[in-house]
Each structure stands twice: as structure tokens, then as C-alpha cells.
Amino acid sequence: MRVAPSEETREVARAAAQWLALLESGGASDADHARLQHWRASDSRHENAWQKIQQLRQRFAGLPPTLAMATLDRPDPARRAALKRALGVAALVPAVWLISRELPLEVWRADLHTSTGERRKVQLAQDSSLQLNTDSAVNVDLPARQLTLIRGEMALNVAGDSAFIVNAPYGRMIVNHSDISVRLNARDCQVCVLRGSVQLQPLHGPALVLQQGQQVSLQASGAGAVTAFDALMPGWRDGVLMAQNQPLGDFLRELSRYRSGVLRWDPALESLRITGSFRLDDTDQVLALLAASLPVDVHTRTRFWVSLVPRVEKTG
Structure with a gap:
């Protein structure tokens, strides 16, 4: 079984891909080249990632453009166009391949996702809005009014009568007339209710109703103890x-x-x-x-x- 890479490894892979993108774009200045050399010399892991991405670049350099582009994991049209402009095919394939080795494939395929440091707000319907925190990913099925949290943290505000269902690895939540925050950690899923009440259906154990001001940890074994949540936690939404x-x-x-x-x-x-x-x-x-x-x-x-x-x- 492949061991999941650490966050440090993922960040180094992202940085290597960003450096390659900059060089292949043709817009790198002398100062950029100097910063790249400094980045490579500052840590052996940086140099190893850079050498790996250079080897991949050479390996994929001869691919036909149509085959090279087919290796991308379903980017939307805007992202595809931006990547093609920024990189060029020879750089694009190894960059995407390297990062996809360090990030779960389902994150790249998600309908909505944010990068590190990015936050995003989306109007799902007239009565519902979704916010994604940093480094998060969600799949959206609007006809079924279902969301699936794949990574990171989300907040869902449902003002109308039609419920949204939120799926997570350790259970599901039925949300209407409520405002909730859901955070997926390494071994649990933390659910906080800022307004209203939410029905929780853990994968194991009995269902429960979480009221305003309460939080619970959903785990593989079921729901933990219901406690009051820290009112400072949702500050990221602002x-x-x-x-x-x-x-x-x-x-x-x-x-x-x-x-x-x-x-x-x-x-x-x-x-x-x-x-x-x-x-x-x-x-x-x-x-x-x-x-x-x-x-x-x-x-x-x-x-x-x-x-x-x-x-x-x-x-x-």
C-alpha cells in the first residue's frame, strides 16, 4: 500500500511544478533564475524534486500534443486554456504528473477546489451558498442537492425548505434552514452548527440531531461526544x-x-x-x-x- 505523502512533500512538489511553469512560459527573469537556484540549494528535497521533474520533462517531451493533453485529469476549459498558455506541452505533462503523485486524484477531479491559501464562495441555489476554505475540494450534484466533501473544510448555508445532503467519509448530514461548517481531518470529520439544527447519520452507530452552537466529531467508529464549539473557529469565512x-x-x-x-x-x-x-x-x-x-x-x-x-x- 502506498503511504500518503506528507504536506511538506506535497508543497515541495507544487513548488517544483511552479518553477518549471515559470521557466517554460518564457517570462523568467535573471532574478527568477537566481531565486530558483537558491530554492534548489536550500534543501536537498527541493533539488530532488527539481531533478525528478526535469527527468519527467525529458521523458514526455516527444509526446504528440493530443496524447499529452489527454493525460490531464479532467480540468475545466478555463483551467486547460490557462495551463496551455502558461506551460506548453513538454512542461505540462511532467508538472501535472508529479503533482498528481503528491495529491489525491479525487482532489484534481473535484467539481470545486481551492489551493493553499485560497478561499472561495459559490452560490449553489437561490437559497443556498457554499464556502470552501484553504486546500479543500468538494463534488457538487445540484439536481440531487448533494455535496461530497473530499478534502479540507467547507461551510454550507441553506435558507430554504429544500434540504442539502452533505456526504463525508465518516457519515452524512441533512441540512436545511441551517448554517454548518464541516472540516475533514486525518482521522475524523468535525461538524459545527452555527444556525439551526442538522441531522447526522454516522456510518456506524445511531443517528443524532446537532443543535445550534454544538459540534461533534464523526469517526470511523461513529459519532463522538457532542460539545459546544469554539465561536472563533469559523472566522476563516470572513x-x-x-x-x-x-x-x-x-x-x-x-x-x-x-x-x-x-x-x-x-x-x-x-x-x-x-x-x-x-x-x-x-x-x-x-x-x-x-x-x-x-x-x-x-x-x-x-x-x-x-x-x-x-x-x-x-x-x-
Whole structure:
């Protein structure tokens, strides 16, 4: 059985594909070439990914355009046109192949998805709207009024009488006259009700009704205990990451979901406390604010590799 790649591996693969796209577009400047060399030299995994994508580029360079384009996993017409303009066939195939090795195929085939750091809002019907958080994917069947969460986090607001059904790996939710948030984690699916009530049907165990202000974790074994949800959690819907006396380690783990690349921090910083509201549109600015308000220094090796360390106070 193939072991799922880590998020760091996925981000390195994405970065390698983005660098190849830039070079093949013909628009790379001398500064871009210098940044690429720095990125490759900064970590052995970067160089390994770059060598792999170069080998794939050579392997696929001789493919006829029609065969090369057929290897893409059902992109929509706008995405297909953008990719063709940006890359050219020789670069397109290895880039897509490499990234598809690092991301589940169903994410690429999803009807709606977001990249790291992206959020998206879609009007499903006159009475219903869907929001996707960072790095998320959903399949949509409007005639059947069904959604299937494949990856990440979504919020669904249904104002009318006709229910939407939300399918997830650990159960399903029947939503009408309700506003819910659903987050798929590695081993569970967290369901929060912001308004109304929602019927939950776990894959195993009895069904239950979740009321406004409540949350539950759906797992392979069934539903966990019903608890009150943290009112700060849905802040992402407004583009805000909020913290109230939160351990810095927990805050940084959440922030890292919105950043491409690697965000690391010294374990000594885990227990520091953070309070505030931070705009998700500029995570670099969030890190700068942390450095300004906490005894923390931010070390940026590249745009995709940032480390936080305890600040050493100068003496004398």
C-alpha cells in the first residue's frame, strides 16, 4: 500500500511544478533564475524534486500534443486554456504528473477546489451558498442537492425548505434552514452548527440531531461526544484567523494551512500565548505581527521555508 505523502512533500512538489511553469512560459527573469537556484540549494528535497521533474520533462517531451493533453485529469476549459498558455506541452505533462503523485486524484477531479491559501464562495441555489476554505475540494450534484466533501473544510448555508445532503467519509448530514461548517481531518470529520439544527447519520452507530452552537466529531467508529464549539473557529469565512489566549503552537499549526511551503518553529515556542485577529490574505504580515508582539524572531530562508525561533535579547 502506498503511504500518503506528507504536506511538506506535497508543497515541495507544487513548488517544483511552479518553477518549471515559470521557466517554460518564457517570462523568467535573471532574478527568477537566481531565486530558483537558491530554492534548489536550500534543501536537498527541493533539488530532488527539481531533478525528478526535469527527468519527467525529458521523458514526455516527444509526446504528440493530443496524447499529452489527454493525460490531464479532467480540468475545466478555463483551467486547460490557462495551463496551455502558461506551460506548453513538454512542461505540462511532467508538472501535472508529479503533482498528481503528491495529491489525491479525487482532489484534481473535484467539481470545486481551492489551493493553499485560497478561499472561495459559490452560490449553489437561490437559497443556498457554499464556502470552501484553504486546500479543500468538494463534488457538487445540484439536481440531487448533494455535496461530497473530499478534502479540507467547507461551510454550507441553506435558507430554504429544500434540504442539502452533505456526504463525508465518516457519515452524512441533512441540512436545511441551517448554517454548518464541516472540516475533514486525518482521522475524523468535525461538524459545527452555527444556525439551526442538522441531522447526522454516522456510518456506524445511531443517528443524532446537532443543535445550534454544538459540534461533534464523526469517526470511523461513529459519532463522538457532542460539545459546544469554539465561536472563533469559523472566522476563516470572513478571512480572519482569530485566537483567544491560544498556545502559539496551535495557532501556527492552523496558520500553516494557509501558507505554501514549510513553516517551522522551535518547540520552546509552543506554550507562548497569542490573542488577536489576523487577516489570512497576508500570512507574511501575520508572522511579522507575531514577531512584533512576542519574543520571537522570524527567519526566512526562502518564500517557501520560514522558521520561528526564540528571540535572543542582546546584552551590553
